[in-house]
Amino acid sequence: EVQLLESGGGLVQPGGSLRLSCAASGFNFYLAMSWVRQAPGKGLEWVSVISNNGGTTYYADSVEGRFTISRDNSKNTLYVQMNSLRAEDTAVYYCATSRGSGWVHGGYLESWGQGTLVTVSS
Amino acid sequence: EIVLTQSPGTLSLSPGERATLSCRASQSVSSSSLAWYQQKPGQAPRLLMYGASSRATGIPDRFSGSGSGTDFTLSISRLEPEDFAVYYCQQYGSSPGSFGQGTKLEIK
Numbered sequence: 595e596v597q598l599l600e601s602g603g604g605l606v607q608p609g610g611s612l613r614l615s616c617a618a619s620g621f622n623f624y625l626a627m628s629w630v631r632q633a634p635g636k637g638l639e640w641v642s643v644i645s646n647n648g649g650t651t652y653y654a655d656s657v658e659g660r661f662t663i664s665r666d667n668s669k670n671t672l673y674v675q676m677n678s679l680r681a682e683d684t685a686v687y688y689c690a691t692s693r694g695s696g697w698v699h700g701g702y703l704e705s706w707g708q709g710t711l712v713t714v715s716s
Numbered sequence: 717e718i719v720l721t722q723s724p725g726t727l728s729l730s731p732g733e734r735a736t737l738s739c740r741a742s743q744s745v746s747s748s749s750l751a752w753y754q755q756k757p758g759q760a761p762r763l764l765m766y767g768a769s770s771r772a773t774g775i776p777d778r779f780s781g782s783g784s785g786t787d788f789t790l791s792i793s794r795l796e797p798e799d800f801a802v803y804y805c806q807q808y809g810s811s812p813g814s815f816g817q818g819t820k821l822e823i824k
Binding site for chain 1: 749751753755759760761762763766767772804806809814815818
């Protein structure tokens, strides 16, 4: 059974940093992976994608230069380092498997974790 | 950036009825790189369709997708109680990938 378990969310002050993790199990982790977020009561926003070997990354304009996606395939774990956080980054952050030839644009998101809430507030 | 506009915003139907949800793109979506997701309150989204018309694993055949270019449709042939949720379309054919704003399917 595919399992994706996010962790690391919490309350952080504007300008602060946070690192989220996503532990994967039950499948071959050598896939492109994405982070997607959802602000409270709002829709979905794709954030970032990383290739299966970690060599290629893409970001939404809203987080470019502030967020860094990475992975450790030896630990089956995906990360996102979030710096210079803003109130508008407040959201539930989901990790998901990115499938299809369009993975560079996020791909279609086949399996999802349950999400971790990040709140940016003073 | 491709903007996806979903309509209607809210759809009120009864179990057993047919639902038709629309997703219109501001530019042509390449290679029919269009997916649909279902999200229930407090849950993560679930993939329903990809490539515009391919059902994801385990999705009942009452769900079907169609369309190409800029106009896409998700149809649910006979609504079951568990189908009432929010539905999102997503394009992954060009950067940045983007989602529609969602259609809420509610019980009439």
